[in-house]
Amino acid sequence: MFCxxxxxxxxxxxxxxxxxxxxxxxxxxxxxxxxxxxxxxxxLQMTAGTYVTTxxxxxxxxxxxxxxxxxxSAFFIDISGRIIxxxxxHVDRLYLKGKQMARGKIACQLGxxxxxxxxxxxxxxxxxxxxxxxxxxxxxAQIGKQPFAVPAGDWPPPHPxxxxxxxxxxxxxxxxxxxxxxxWINSQGDQFRAVHRWRTDRQRxxxxxxxxx
Numbered sequence: 105m106f107c108x109x110x111x112x113x114x115x116x117x118x119x120x121x122x123x124x125x126x127x128x129x130x131x132x133x134x135x136x137x138x139x140x141x142x143x144x145x146x147x148l149q150m151t152a153g154t155y156v157t158t159x160x161x162x163x164x165x166x167x168x169x170x171x172x173x174x175x176x177s178a179f180f181i182d183i184s185g186r187i188i189x190x191x192x193x194h195v196d197r198l199y200l201k202g203k204q205m206a207r208g209k210i211a212c213q214l215g216x217x218x219x220x221x222x223x224x225x226x227x228x229x230x231x232x233x234x235x236x237x238x239x240x241x242x243x244x245a246q247i248g249k250q251p252f253a254v255p256a257g258d259w260p261p262p263h264p265x266x267x268x269x270x271x272x273x274x275x276x277x278x279x280x281x282x283x284x285x286x287x288w289i290n291s292q293g294d295q296f297r298a299v300h301r302w303r304t305d306r307q308r309x310x311x312x313x314x315x316x317x
Contacts, residue, residue, distance in 0.1 A: 152279035155179050157215035157249050159191050161199050163206035172205075174198055177280035178214060180244060180251035183259050187244050187251055189214060189237040193228050196221060196235040214239070215247035 131139065139145065160175035176195030181188050199221055203210045212219050214237075224237040244251065254261070 149279070154250050155252065156279050156281070157247055158281045159189075159195055159199075159212075159214055159219075161202060161210055161212040163202050163210040164208060165205055166207035167205070169207070172202065174202060175281060180239065180249060182251035182253045184254075184256040185241075187239045187241055188226065189224075189239045191235050191237075193230050193233045193235045196225070196228055197230075214243075215249065217243055217247050 128136070128139070156177055156179045158175050159178040160173065162171065162173045164170070165172050176191055176198070178189050178191040178195075181190060199210075199212065212221060219237075221235075221237060224239070226236040226238055228235040239247075
């Protein structure tokens with residue numbers, strides 16, 4: 105269920121083989137919670153956090169005369185040197201809706217980078233809920249995140265399916281900054297908390313943070 109680098113790292117940290125999807129599903133709720141709090145999972149959370157950042161914007165509502173803050177998440181892929189930021193299409197649509205309702209300018213940031221989504225848009229698809237944007241290598245360095253490196257011949261990636269050889273038993277790990285996890289501090293700024301989830305295409309494990317096939 106884990107890719108080889110994670111399997112090797114798990115063995116180094118625990119001196120045993122990593123759990124399989126079946127063994128995770130057989131755990132009690134308390135065992136799943138204990139595993140989710142293990143040093144290995146905490147390190148996996150830290151690693152996942154190096155790939156994802158906030159996509160946020162703020163504006164003054166023209167009618168209500170109130171300051172609004174909205175946000176989503178974004179990650180990055182590097183396809184033979186071309187850096188692409190990826191977020192959900194509905195996040196891009198919310199940004200555009202906010203711009204229509206704004207009195208004056210709308211401020212948008214990708215991480216700590218001032219960002220103009222309309223000028224950087226590559227493509228958007230509502231059917232698969234994905235929007236992509238161009239980002240330079242220097243800008244990515246300023247944001248302080250790393251991309252998923254993808255060889256040109258491996259793009260687009262195959263759709264994950266248990267019917268595909270090698271896909272059965274694999275687990276997807278999600279990390280992001282959903283809007284409901286944002287903490288309002290004051291008018292000068294917010295605090296963003298990362299949320300992590302395990303997911304596969306069949307069965308959810310009892311802990312809210314663990315999902316396995």
